[in-house]
Amino acid sequence: MKIIGLDVGSKTIGVAVSDALGWTAQGLTTIKWDEDDFTSADTKLGEIITSHEIGKAIIGLPKNMNGTIGERGVISQKYAKYIEEKYDIPVVLWDERLTTVAAERVLLEADLSRSKRKKVIDKMAAVMILQGYLDQN
Structure with missing residues (x-):
């Protein structure tokens, strides 16, 4: 069973998918969406869930540093x-x-320009969310 990892932002959703064994997370794409209309990402996300035979989703929960949950959470x-x-x-x-x-930090160390980092940061965050989950489960 593959697992999808999502980094849900205000304008984009970073997407990562695990391998079939659930060992590694690979960045897949970034979906543009409108957070006021959850259905705005349905077409692209539905295609990914179907084509990759996703059986579970891991969604990043942004917490404040003190552990409380704010508006984004x-x-x-x-x-x-x-x-x-x-x-x-x-x-x-x-x-x-x-x-x-x-x-x-990873993207800076890879010496990516600001414009290139902006294009992949949400996808990379989704990888880190999913890999964190995979490593502990």
Whole structure:
């Protein structure tokens, strides 16, 4: 069973997919969406879930550094519930604190320009969210 990892941002959703054994996460794409309309990512996300035979979703849960959940976290929780109902797959919310910072650091070390980093940062954050989950499960 493959697992999808999602980094849900205000304008884009970073997408990563595991291998069939659930050992490694690979960055797949970034989907542009409107967070006020959860259905805006359905076409692309549905294609990915179907074509990769996804059996579970891991969605990053942005928490404040003190562990509380702010506005972005509430949106991620609502989107997780939507995904679970829409695609009939279990969803796990995964603490994503500092994943975007870590992804930015990796991309800086790879010497990517700012414009190139901007294009892949959400996908890289999705990889880190999914890989974190895979490593602990």
